[in-house]
Amino acid sequence: MNDALKYKIVSLVLAIGLLASLIHLVVSQKQATQPEHKRAAEIVMQNILSRKSVRSYTNRPVSRAQLDTLVRAAMAAPTGMDTRPWKFVVIDDKNAMQQLAAKLPRAKMLAEAQAAIAVCGDMSVLSKDGKPSRNWMLDCSAATENLLLQAEAMGLGAVWTAGYPYPDRMEAIKSALSLPDHIIPLNLIPIGYPKGDPQPKDKYNKDNIHYNKW
Amino acid sequence: MNDALKYKIVSLVLAIGLLASLIHLVVSQKQATQPEHKRAAEIVMQNILSRKSVRSYTNRPVSRAQLDTLVRAAMAAPTGMDTRPWKFVVIDDKNAMQQLAAKLPRAKMLAEAQAAIAVCGDMSVLSKDGKPSRNWMLDCSAATENLLLQAEAMGLGAVWTAGYPYPDRMEAIKSALSLPDHIIPLNLIPIGYPKGDPQPKDKYNKDNIHYNKW
Numbered sequence: 001m002n003d004a005l006k007y008k009i010v011s012l013v014l015a016i017g018l019l020a021s022l023i024h025l026v027v028s029q030k031q032a033t034q035p036e037h038k039r040a041a042e043i044v045m046q047n048i049l050s051r052k053s054v055r056s057y058t059n060r061p062v063s064r065a066q067l068d069t070l071v072r073a074a075m076a077a078p079t080g081m082d083t084r085p086w087k088f089v090v091i092d093d094k095n096a097m098q099q100l101a102a103k104l105p106r107a108k109m110l111a112e113a114q115a116a117i118a119v120c121g122d123m124s125v126l127s128k129d130g131k132p133s134r135n136w137m138l139d140c141s142a143a144t145e146n147l148l149l150q151a152e153a154m155g156l157g158a159v160w161t162a163g164y165p166y167p168d169r170m171e172a173i174k175s176a177l178s179l180p181d182h183i184i185p186l187n188l189i190p191i192g193y194p195k196g197d198p199q200p201k202d203k204y205n206k207d208n209i210h211y212n213k214w
Numbered sequence: 215m216n217d218a219l220k221y222k223i224v225s226l227v228l229a230i231g232l233l234a235s236l237i238h239l240v241v242s243q244k245q246a247t248q249p250e251h252k253r254a255a256e257i258v259m260q261n262i263l264s265r266k267s268v269r270s271y272t273n274r275p276v277s278r279a280q281l282d283t284l285v286r287a288a289m290a291a292p293t294g295m296d297t298r299p300w301k302f303v304v305i306d307d308k309n310a311m312q313q314l315a316a317k318l319p320r321a322k323m324l325a326e327a328q329a330a331i332a333v334c335g336d337m338s339v340l341s342k343d344g345k346p347s348r349n350w351m352l353d354c355s356a357a358t359e360n361l362l363l364q365a366e367a368m369g370l371g372a373v374w375t376a377g378y379p380y381p382d383r384m385e386a387i388k389s390a391l392s393l394p395d396h397i398i399p400l401n402l403i404p405i406g407y408p409k410g411d412p413q414p415k416d417k418y419n420k421d422n423i424h425y426n427k428w
Binding site for chain 2 (some may be wrong): 001002003004006007008010011014015017018021024025037039040041043044045046047048049051053068069071072073075078080083084086087088089090091092093096115126134137138139141142144145146148149150152153154155159160164165177178180183184191197200201203204205208209210211212213214
């Protein structure tokens, strides 16, 4: 075989290889970029459907940075008249967690959680009419849902344990966290990496939907 | 130039091309697969931070399938004691939309919205204690946030217009949608593709966060 023929064959093989790589590249690029928006919609929906109440946690630690991300997500929620009538207490000190668990027997899972966040309404934040927000519990509920969804997306487990509207539970949380009178705890959210394999519920029910009027 | 040299050069060029393609392939593959979970967390967070109140809409239609996806997202929210005390009225008929807009002057954007969804509490759904849910407004707020986040992810615009706790607004929505007495409208959410380029607010404020106790 002469040199020319040898290099001709090498060129042919390389050309086929290059062509195959380029085709693969174009196809994968298309998959990655074309329906970018559609993929985001699917990922967001999948996350919403995957969120579940997680009541048991491993001892894998949760960082302050992760907790800050959760609170950042919470503060992106909409609020009536943009009043933002919320405050957040982030608990991640081991001693504080133990004390909290001892004081709140209703939230037993606190004992093995790595952290907790209390979402609270702030009655010192006034609406345009000069009165405390009448929607704080709606605004803080939307904020809590943001927090729970972001926890799910980060592989964390969490669960909404009630404060408001139960006077005894609000009092227990207020006392455990030394909350002043103008701060009302909507809930207390234990957080950690899920133990076991908790599954979400499928709660879709078409009988809950009416079209155009009741 | 003889043939051997020519094909040598061609081989060299092709080899460089193939190598470059393969490197690109490996790198993009790594970006796409390695941190799949991390990317989901980023996409979900980005969507939470991107959600904004959209009050002006184009005339691009919104399909019944899209509206069903939004309601499906809503029904994935957590509810106190798993009571699911919610009902949804989906409005997408042109005439019904016009009538609604005429009856609800506070929600003027209804006139140009393609659809609307009313998220309602159902007082006929009883808790374990045999009484109507005391948390329905919290549960329905979390459901509404799911709906708003999924709308954002799908490129749709929406805005929470209040029903509860304002008696006059609740009455207006109830009458416009012929709601029975046991159904309380938390809100009415106009929906459409955003007109213009509405931007989200950055509402993060570290002063809202306390650590371990107040």
